[in-house]
Amino acid sequence: MKTKQIEKKKSVLRIQSEIRKVLGEELRKKDFIEISPVILSPITDPLNHPTAPARIDCYGNEYSVTQSMIFHKQLALRTLDKIFVFSPNVRLEPSGRKETGRHLFEFTQLDLEVKDATREQVMELCEDIFIELIKSIKKECDKELKVLDRKLKVPKKPFKKIKYEEAYQKYGERFEDIISKIHDEPIWLIDIPLKSREFYDKEDPEHPGILRDMDLIYPEGYGEALSGGEREYEFERIKTRIHKKGQTLEQFKDYIKLAKNGLLPSAGFGIGIERLTRYICGLKTIDEASLFPKIPGKKCI
C-alpha cells in the first residue's frame, strides 16, 4: 500500500477501535453486562433471506456458525437484565451482494437486549448512545476524521420515524435507498410487516400482521444501520409464528425445547460495527471498514 492509503487505513482502524470503546462505555454506564459471543451452536437465527448454511459436525452433532445471537440473547435474560455482546456473525450471502458495498459474509454486530423493555425504550436508548458516539468521535478522533476528509453532524433526538407501509407507498420498492439518500440525519423505519421478518419479532396485538420492530437507516445513502424490536416470548405465540412463516417446529427443535421452559419479554437490537465504521468514516464500500474484509463470493484471508 502507498503511504497515503496506509494512513487512511490506520485512521479507519483507530476510529473503529474508538467506536468499540465508546459503545461499551455508554452501555456499562446504563448497567449493561457484556457477555461472551457464541460462535457455534445447534441453534442460530434463521434470518429472513437466503444464506448458504455454514455447518460443522462437533462430536456427532450438527452445529451452525452464528448468523445472529438472537436466541442466546433471549436465554441470557433468564440470568441477567440488560446485556450486550460484540458478536461476530457469519452469513454466507449470495455472491451478487458484493455489489451493494454494504455486505460482508463475516462481520461483528453490537447486539443488545433488555428484559421487560418496549420498542420505544430501546429506540431511545439507541438515540442516546448514537449521539454520544458521534460527539465522542468528533472530539477524540478529530485528526483521523481530517485524514478521511469526513465531516460529521451530531443528530438531534428524537430521530424522525416513518412507517414501512407509508414509505413503500411514497417511494416504491427501493424506499430504503431513497429514504437514506434524501436525509441528513438517521431515520427510523417502523411497523415492518410480518412477512418481511423472522418469527421471533413480536406481532403487534393491536395491529395483526404488523410487527413491534424497527430498522434504523443511515443518512447520505449509507443504508440500513440496525434491526431490532420486541420479541415473541410466549411458547404458543412462537409456535403460531413459526407456522405462519411456513416453517416447522422440527427445524427449531433445540430452541423449542428451551422456549417451552419459559422465555421473558424483551426488546433489543443489533448494529453492525463495519457499517457503522463505514458511515462514520464516510467510506465508499464496506470492505474499507475492515482489516480482513470478507467479500461475498471471494476468497479472503
Next chain:
Amino acid sequence: MKTKQIEKKKSVLRIQSEIRKVLGEELRKKDFIEISPVILSPITDPLNHPTAPARIDCYGNEYSVTQSMIFHKQLALRTLDKIFVFSPNVRLEPSGRKETGRHLFEFTQLDLEVKDATREQVMELCEDIFIELIKSIKKECDKELKVLDRKLKVPKKPFKKIKYEEAYQKYGERFEDIISKIHDEPIWLIDIPLKSREFYDKEDPEHPGILRDMDLIYPEGYGEALSGGEREYEFERIKTRIHKKGQTLEQFKDYIKLAKNGLLPSAGFGIGIERLTRYICGLKTIDEASLFPKIPGKKCI
C-alpha cells in the same frame, strides 16, 4: 436454577464483564488499537496438539474456524503497531479433555501483539495489566467476590520465572500441575523446547532447540493462563521451522504466500477469558465461567 445458584452465576458474569472492561482500558492506555475478531479464514493456527478440524466451504473455498488469530495478528502489524482483540477460538478438543476442568471447545482469548517487542517486554506488559486487573476487581467487584467467597491477592512484579527444563527435571512430567499447586502467585514458565510448540514461535539464535516464548501459570492449582513469545517472521526461518516440525509448505500455502511478502518482528500472547474468570472467581471447573459453556464431547447450546 435455585436463587443461590443464580446469584452466584450473576456474580461470575458481572466479574467477567468487568474483566473485559479493565483489560480493554489498560491496553488502550498503552496505545493499543482493538481490532475485530476473525472467525473464518483459509489460514489458522495449526496448534501443537490434535483437535478435530472445523472446516466450512465458502463459495467453493475451504475455510477453517479460527483456532487462534496468530497469523492475522502478524498480518495486522503491517498496518498497526500494537493491537489487541477479544478473539473467539474454536478448538474441537478430544472428548476426554472435559475431565480437566480447564478445557472448552469454544472460548474467547484476549490476544495481543506488539511490533518490534521482545519476550521480556510483553511479559512485563502482562504483569502490569494483571496487577491492575486484580486491584480493580477487588475494588469494583467486592460484593460479587463475597457472594463467591473468594479472596484475591494482588501479586508483586516481577513474577517468578522457571525454565522448562528445570521444571521438568525437578517435578517430572506433571510439572505444570505441581508448579501451579505449590505457588500462591502467578509463575512464568520460559524457554520451552521447540518440539512442544508451533513453528511460528521464534527459536533462540543463541540456544538452538529452545524458543523465545513463555507460558503463565496460575497459582492454587488453576493451571495454564496464557501462552506467548516472540515470532518467526523471516521467510527462510519460517520454511526451516515448518520442515523441522515434519510439516509441509503446501499445508500452509496461503500463509506462505503472505509471509513471502514480508512479516515484521513481534511478540505477543493470548490469555483465555474463561480461565481468567475461573481463577479470579475461584471456580471449580471452567464451565462455571461461561453462560453457554461448550464442554468437549457434549451437545451444548
